[in-house]
Amino acid sequence: MRDFLLDDADRAFRAEVRDFLQRELAPRAADIEDRQSWDAVRHVVRALGAAGYLKLMFPDLYKGKLEHPGLTHATILSEEASYINYAFETTIATALSCAYPLHRHASERLRDTYLTPILEGTAIGAICVTEPNVGSDSAGMETRIEFDEARDEWVINGFKRYISNASVADVYIVYGLTGDGMTAVAVPKNAKGISFPRNYTFMGRRGCIVGEVKFENCRVPADHLLGDKGGGFRIMRGMFNFERAILGGSGLGVARSAFDIATAHAQTRKSFGQALGCKQLIWDKIAQMSWRIDASELITYRATKMYDAGADGKALMKEAAMAKLVATETANYCADETVQILGGDGLTKEYGRAEQLYRDARALTIVGGTSEVAKYLIAGRDLPDIRITL
Ligand SMILES: Cc1cc2nc3c(=O)[nH]c(=O)nc-3n(C[C@H](O)[C@H](O)[C@H](O)COP(=O)(O)OP(=O)(O)OC[C@H]3O[C@@H](n4cnc5c(N)ncnc54)[C@H](O)[C@@H]3O)c2cc1C
Known part of the structure; x- marks a missing residue:
């Protein structure tokens, strides 16, 4: 089990x-x-x-x-x-x-x-962190959020890209700089000054929408501030912890899906007079997938159980990053090996979902903080006596 x-x-x-x-x-x-x-x-x-x-x-x-x-x-x-x-x-x-x-x-x-x-499922939400000049280095973002005292409103100027649910979301959590740090505000889709220049075409994840969001003197009422002015980084860190644990689940789902296709094929496809799975070069791949999936599951649900027991913020950063890293790398490994085990069938839509899983998996080690960022967060906790930098 x-x-x-x-x-x-x-x-x-x-x-x-x-x-x-x-x-x-x-x-x-x-x-x-x-x-x-x-x-x-x-x-x-x-x-x-x-x-x-x-x-x-x-x-x-x-x-x-x-x-x-x-x-x-x-x-x-x-x-x-x-x-x-x-x-x-x-x-x-x-x-x-x-x-x-x-x-x-x-x-x-x-x-x-x-x-x-x-x-309740009647509205969709989005998160706006990434910008053309800033991805992993989110602290260097260029979006500005200013408070207009005369009108009691926040004014947002900036450009966000690679935003999941862009244009279809009803509300956007926007992170920007306020001079005293990072601040987060909620912006409804119908706010004056928000626009959606374009959506992207990705190699995988077909059917979900990812695009650009532009804020040009975009205004929202004062009470659309989340937490405190300048407290956005802490909010973002909490959000990423939970998002990375969930991404552990996403990676596991893709990995298991690939594994089930690979094991079925290895047992039914005959080659050189035997089932493919009889061959050492193939059963080695199955074993490699299997232990990686088990490790991903243990590491992912360790992070979620820690969260459910009250761990958060810095106390969860390493474990959440590890869940994301291990499960999403596993998804890529399993999707890649499954295509290999299926041979030509792995490359075609006509013979199943292996090619889709291969394309879909690729985004997993990039979204929600790349594998490199996850390693930085893990090693940062393991090397407390030095200051490691990205
Ligand atoms: C499908 C998809 C959906 C997304 N959805 C959202 C969303 O909803 N909201 C949102 O805000 N963002 C979203 N993103 C953006 C995503 O979070 C970023 O793509 C990710 O954080 C990486 O940023 P970047 O693409 O700018 O790459 P960069 O930060 O430019 O990094 C490029 C490469 O360099 C590596 N790298 C960067 N700095 C260092 C360093 N110092 N040392 C070593 N390696 C380094 C990175 O790990 C990466 O491999 C989405 C992206 C994709 C592809």
Whole structure:
């Protein structure tokens, strides 16, 4: 059994959510991948919201069957969704990354306006950190947020790119500099001065929307501030912790999906008179995938269980980064080896999903902080007596 750190309630939840996604997501997966159907994505987001699954991360709001809901269950949901279609899962993971700072740092009024609809699946959220000149080095961002005292409004100027759910999201958490540090504000889609210059075409993750968001003297009321002015970096760090643990689930889902295709093929495909899996060069690949998936699972659910037990901020940074690093590298390893084990079948859409998993997996080691950034965060904790730099 792989899920060593999960208990019976977690396993029952996994079975329940797997059934749910088989009903709601699996029949729409081809629409999402082949026709890039946003309607299909929206349908499943609504269904998840209506079933209460988008509230798993927020025990005070969750009203379902689980006695102790939390990040572990949100990550199980991500894992099971990514197993079927990683592009779809990115939409809900991003919406939850938007919900997280709203839940922790927004006023009651803002939570009613923006958070509730996201968690009910009737609205979509986005996170705006990355810019043309700033990716990994987020502290160097160029977006400016100023306070206009006369009108009691925040004024945002900047350009964000690679923003998941850009143009389809109803609310954007925007990070920018205020002179005293980084600040986060919530910006609704209909705010004056926000625009969406273009969406990108990616090699994988087909069906999810990623694009640019421009802020030109964009104004939001004073109460759209999250937390304190200048306190945005702390908010962002908390958000990344949770996002990286969830990305552990995304990586696991993709890795397991590839592994199941590879093991089925290795047992049925005959070569030189025997099943492929009889050959040492092939069973070695299966064993390598298998231990990497187990390690990813242990490391990912260690991080989620730590979070659910109250660890956060600096106390979770290393473990969350490790979950993201190990599971997303594993997804790439497994998707790559699966294509190899399938031979020509691995490269064609006509013979299954291996080629899709290979394309989808590639984004995983880049989004939410690259593998290099994750290693920096891990080593930074392991070398406390020196200051390592990126
Ligand atoms: C599909 C997709 C969806 C995304 N969604 C969002 C989103 O919703 N919101 C958002 O804000 N951003 C989003 N991003 C952006 C993502 O977070 C960034 O792409 C990522 O942080 C890397 O930034 P970059 O692309 O600018 O690469 P860079 O930071 O320019 O890095 C390029 C390469 O250099 C490496 N590198 C950088 N600095 C160092 C160093 N000092 N030492 C060693 N190596 C280094 C990096 O690890 C990477 O391999 C998304 C990206 C993609 C591809």
